Amino acid sequence: MNRHFSRWAFLPLFLLLALLTLPSLDADAQIIRKKGKTSQAEQPPVKEEAKKQETKKNTQPGKEKGQEKAKVLAPAKLPDAWAKVFPFRPLGPANMGGRITAISVFEKDPSTFWIATASGGLLKTNNNGITFEHQFDKSATVSIGDVCVAPSDKNVVWIGTGEANPRNSVSYGDGIYKSTDGGASWKNMGLKGAFQFGKILIHPTNPNIVYAGAMGRLYGASNERGVFKTTDGGATWNKVHFVNDRTGVIDMAMHPTEADTLLVATWEHMRDQFDSWPGEVKKPEGIDGYDPIVRWGPGSGIWKTINGGANWKKLTNGLPSGNVGRIGLDWYRKNPNIVFAIIDAENFGKGLPPITTYLGAAAKDQANGLAKIFQVSPNSPAAKAGIQPGDVVTAVGDKPVKEFKEVVEAIRNKKAGDKISLQVNRNGQTKTMEVNLSDRPERKGQGKGGAGTKGGGGGGFTKGGGRAPSDAYMGVFGEDASNGAKITRVTDEGPGEKAGLLNDDVITEIDGKKISSYQEFIDILQPKKPDDKMKLAIQRGKETKVVTVSLEARPGGANRIRPNAVDLGGQNMNIQDSQGGNGHEFGGVYRSDDAGESWVRINSINPRPMYFSVVRVDPSDDKKIYVLGVSQHGSSDGGASFNSSFGRQVHADGHAMWISPTDGRHMIIGTDGGAYQTYDTGANWDHFNTSAIGQFYHVDISPKLPYMVAGGLQDNGSWSGPGISLQGGAINEDWISVAGGDGYTCRFDPNDADLIFFTSQNGNMGRRNLKTGQISSIRAQRKPGQPSFRYNWNTPYFLSKHNSKIFYCGSQFVMRSLNHGDDLRPISPDLTLTKRGSMSALAESPRNPDVLWAGTDDGALWVTTNGGKDWTNVTKNLGLKNPLWIATIEASRFAEGRAYVAIDAHRSDDDNPYIFITEDFGKTFKPLRNNLPVGSTRCLREDQKNENLLYCGTEFSFFLSLDRGGQWTKMILPTVAVHEVAQHPVIGDIVLATHGRSLWALDVTALRQVKGETFVGQPVLFKPAASIRWRPQPNRGGTNRKFVAANPARGAPLFYYLPKEAAKVELKVFDIEGDVIRTLPANKEAGLHPITWDTMRNSAPGQGGGARQGGRPMGGGGFGLGGFTPGRPVSPGQYRVVLFVEGVEFSQLIQVEADPTAPPSILAEEIFTDWDTLRLQKFPD
Incomplete structure (x- = not known):
């Protein structure tokens, strides 16, 4: 009989078999598998080979005499050694990077450098960025304020832990560390109470002399601040400079040729317990909603020593006379008398209002009442008229002047092309200059006033360091739409809300003129004035409406107080010629030509000072100056003018920068999106995007297989990508952007795998269809008379586990929608304790949809058992001395009254972990900290299969408890903050969202079966999860410059435990007929042993095959074959794994499933091939 004919004759049968072996799918695309233990009668038989070895049969699980007693005495803590058996696999991604805080280059060999991160540890390269290695992974903390390599020895490297940027999500450190082997190992050298470090300096020739600039505690007073010095390599420290217990050191600079001369910048500041400033409580004037509550103080300033810290002098000549804030420093190497500073002043943004005409000369009022020109911008009207630095302005036309503001006011109402006559005194001679005024130069990279981009500052100040905001205010946020400008948020009580504008309205025309983008809308708005009216044609669903908006002046008179301010608490650039004759009082960039003894303000620029304040000068050209910010700014005329074309190709938010001392074209910059390198002064940048240092806040897992994950990242939006890839591990290009802004919680709709929900800062929620790309905004529309909704910076929300159309979120109220977020309405009273408070945690009972929990950032905890009709305040039942930030609430899947509460207290100057359990809807709580070490609690989750x-997740680690919080075991993961834990609804994978090392996955199938009695008594073979025979696609290849995530090991992970060493151990796999199809290597030592059966058979007799028989050790990797395998793959179906320990048999069933993505025809072909192989083995020709 023709063999091929016989195969295809059975095609219908094999197609049916192929379909039957596919994992069955329910409406949610979830794989449904048989649950519960399989009886012995259902298990495949074991043939004579097994019976011959059998002296005593004991099916799993079994009991020995006395085991009941052992069960009572058994420890419940997972042994630390067992934790090593469960390695997490990194999922990445690496394309969006994370916040960089410092860069240190060994300048004798600049191919070696270190990059410090805010929360992801330290990266080192020895080959100019081709590859990086993670260093500092096992230390107590991985938040780094500064890294510094000794100029004389690249093996000596110092790290100051604790990021210095005092934003709301900042972490903290535990002192200063030293390495003497280039970062391979580290030793803590003390100063553990410094918490944050601003700068480290090392003597150029003696690496034992080190200066450490300590910031101190951000959320409270502390004395371990100031400048610390060691002369013995860190064995001892001497505090050589201290101001007060609220003032730390943010920056230091060492004289290029005199190592005992230092400049030190101190900063008095402090954060409070809130991350932002929502609601009706008025912010302190001048404070941005994300600023530290104390931003300026008398302790701030610039100090100088010329004898290594023995004596200090505070520098004041030419600097602001009022309180100042953050300061950045840089010394010019070519001429050490020149030094630059960028200074935040409490009077930032003040001075004369902006003007549209341009003079191009800046002056400082003198004590004798005259205005002396100190700066003339190249090619400006003033320069073309012959005005020079040093000229004293005495008159405008025939009108005498005594202050420079009189010059500014004289040209305020002029327009481009008008002429003005200035009389100046130059070296005792009077000269008259005719100036032909022009329009102010275009300031690129600039936000516009009165409206904001999505997630930006709509209705507030403008963004970055560009031109001033418009006088008019509409109070809307928006983004591009296909037919105009889509409104994504309407500001409470703003002109837009009063006119009836709603979220998701699309503006198609303004005053009869069609618009095609949001940019056109804000360009039209920019020149408007208060009380102007704008007639808007809007599309609202299928309806077209015309709305007239009456513009208003900006809220709180911000422009009147600080007319030169820009968004996020910064000051406009290039306005030093129009701010007035006392412009040095308002902050900006300053220059000294006498090593700091006196200063002149050269530019007004200062973008978001508390977060940036970085100024750098080209070491060989003092005309080239750089200021980092949201955009990156460069000047080629010594600071007279800046533009933001520099750094246009890098991520926003620059924090660190190095410029080569031998070639100013070569730079490295660190941003919120990772690090970049250029060799052409920023014309082109190379992104170092091969290290997964993403700062995730949350993660969710899609129900389908192979599964996807999604989460939000700090300043990098929300993204989705593969948790499992069929092409050898996911790469950066596999990830898709879901939404922008600061990304937070993402949720997959369990009933629609293409529908994903997301949120960015301050309650900007939405949903997106991944198939069509359609985005819809989710935000409650405030009704007249209602208070403004106070959304947390990281707003909690979820889809009901009982009906995914029901959407819950929190403001000061619990809000509910019955239709995917549309028509949100409050179902609770105000649950906060203060008028600044907002909801930070929200949960629903998986057992009862009427049981809801809510927690707030000001420490309130509430529960309802009737769907929101009545709420019970259970805050006091926690037994805390003070209200603390509620981080997460986990309502139990196993008991209706049970819930877990995790509390993050670090904002209240308390770094201890706080975890509680209630069994009675919050009437009583029990703490579960037990053996958890110090480290703020970020999240607590209950396993979906095992209630114990x-x-x-804490600020530094991930812990697991087998006994419902009685004892905790630290799992093996790089030191990092774990903000969330997601569980796949069907298979055994959990995924961690880390804030600094992206996402990590672990199969917990075996862990779910570990109990206290496991550690004593007889051996245990854990029931394996079903194994999917994924059909690998061709690998994409690659080079060293590519990040590739780790896939699960191909095959079926098996785990067995031996309480003591055994004389003989065997591990075999049997098919349904009882034949041994695979013999796996077995370890005889005591302990937990992992092995992966690759779902292959043993090779047939006489078939050849390789030397290797058995499985692979556990571990991540691609879906490659992992080496030569002698046999054929097994067919989908049920098999039996048997562990033989000294004649005693322990067995478990395992299901091998077909690839759910493979077409049935391919599955049928695989079954044909496997059938042929079996037939030839059993019935050879």
Whole structure:
């Protein structure tokens, strides 16, 4: 009989078999598998080979005499050694990077440098960025304020832990560390109470002399601040400079040729317990909603020593006379008398209002009442008229002047092309200059006033360091739409809300003129004035409406107080010629030509000072100056003018920068999106995007297989990508952007795998269809008379586990929608304790949809058992001395009254972990900290299969408890903050969202079966998860410059435990007929042993095959074959794994499933091939 004919004759049968072996799918695309234990009668038989070895049969699980007693005494803590058996696999991604805080280059060999991160540790390269290695992964903390390599020895490297940027999500450190082997190992050298470090300096020739600039505690007073010095390599420290217990050191600069001369910038500042400033409580004037509550103080300033810290002098000549804030420093190497500073002043943004005409000369009022020109911008009207630095202005036309503001006011109402006559005194001679005024130069990279981009500052100040905001205010946020400008948010009580504008309205025309983008809308708005009216044609669903908006002046008179301010608490650039004759009082960039003894303000620029304040000068050209910010700014005329074309190709928010001392074209910059390198002064940048240092806040897992993950990142939006890839591990290009802004919680709709929900800062929620790309905004529309909704910076929300159309979120109220977020309405009273408070945690009982929990950032905890009709305040039942930030609430899947509460207290100057359990709807709580070490609690989650298995993420680690919080085991993961734990609804994977090392996955199938009695008594073979025979696609290849995530090991992970060493151990796999199809290597030592059966058979007799018989050790990797395998793959179906320990048999069933993505025809072909192989083995020709 023709063999091929016989195969295809059975095609219908094999197609049916192929379909039957596919994992069955329910409406949610979830794989449904048989649950519960399989009886012995259902298990495949074991043939004579097994019976011959059998002296005593014991099916799993079994009991020995006395085991009941052992069960009572058994420890419940997972042994630390067992934690090593469960390695997490990194999922990445690496394309969006994370916040960089410092860069240190060994300048004798600039191919070696270190990059410090805010929360992801330290990266080192020895080959100019081709590859990086993670260093500092096992230290107590991985938040780094500064890194510094000794100029004389690249093996000596110092790290100051604790980021210095005092934003709301900043972490903290535990002192200063030293390495003497280039970063391979580290030793803590003390100063553990410094918490944050601003700068480290090392003597150029003696690496034992080190200066450490300590910031101190951000959320409270502390004395371990100031400048510390060691002369013995860190064995001892001497505090050589201290101001007060609220003032730390943010920056230091060492004289290029005199190592005992230092400049030190001190900063008095402090954060409070809130991350932002929502609601009706008025912010202190001048404070941005994300600023530290104390931003300026008398302790701030610039100090100088010329004898290594023995004596200090505060520098004041030419600097602001009022309180100042953050300061950045840089010394010019070519001429050490020149030094630059960028200074935040409490009077930032003040001075004369902006003007549209341009003079191009800046002056400082003198004590004798005259205005002396100190700066003339190249090619400006003033320069073309012959005005020079040093000229004293005495008259405008025939009108005498005594202050420079009189010059500014004289040209305020002029327009481009008008002429003005200035009389100046130059070296005792009077000269008259005719100036032909022009329009102010275009300032690129500039936000516009009165409206904001999505997630930006709509209705507030403008963004970055560009031109001043418009006088008019509409109070809307928006983005581009296909037919105009889509409104994504309407500001409460703003002109837009009063006119009836709603979220998701699309503006198609303004005053009869069609617009095609949001940019056109804000360009039209820019020149408008208060009380102007704008007639808007809007599309609202299928309806077209005309709305007239009456513009208003900016809220709170911000422009009147600070007319030169820009968004996020910064000051406009290039306005030093129009701010007035006392412009040095308002902050900006300053220059000294006498090593700091006196200063002149050269530019007004200062973008978001508390977050940036970085100024750098080209070491070989003092005309080239750079200021980092949201955009990156460069000047080629010594600071007279800046533009933001520099750094246009890099991520926003620059924090660190190095410029080569031998070639100013070569730079490295660190941003919120990672680090970049250029060799052409920023014309082109190379992104170092091969290290997964993403700062995730949250993660969710899609129900389908192979599964996707999604989460939000700090300043990098929300993204989705593969948790499992069929092409050898996911790469950066596999990830898709879901939404922008600061990304937070993402949720997949369990009933629609293409529908994903997201949120960015301050309650900007939405949903997106990944198939069509359609985005819809989700935000409650405030009704007249209602208070403004106060959304947390990281707003909690979820889809109901009982009906995914029901959407809950929190403001000061619990809000509910019955239709995917549309028509949100409050279902609770105000649950906060203060008028600044907002909801930070929200949960629903998986057992009862009427049981809801809510927690707030000001420490309130509430529960309802009737769907929101009545709420009970259970805050006091926690037994805390003070209200603390509620981080997460986990309503139990196993008991209706049970819930877990995790509290993050670090904003209240308390770094201890706080975890509680209630069994009675909050009437009583029990603390579960037990053996958890110090480190703020970020999240606590209950396993979905085992009610005693808990997961806890802290500021530094991930912990697991087998006994419902009685004892905790630290799992093996790089030191990092774990903000969330997601569980796949069907398979055994959990995924961690880390804030600094992206996402990590672990299969917890075996862990779910570990109990206290496991550690004593007889051996245990854990029931394996079903194994999917994924059909690998061709690998994409690559080079060293590519990040590739780790896939699960191909095959079926198996785990067995031996309480003591055994004389003989065997591990075999049997098919349904009882034949041994695979013999796996077995370890005889005591302990937990992992092995992966690659779902292959043993090779047939006489078939050849390789030397290797058995499985692979556990571990991540691609879906490659992992080496030569002698046999054929097994067919989908049920198999039996048997562990033989000294004649005793322990067995478990395992299901091998077909690739759910493979077409049935391919599955049928695989079954044909496997059938042929079996037939030839059993019935050879």
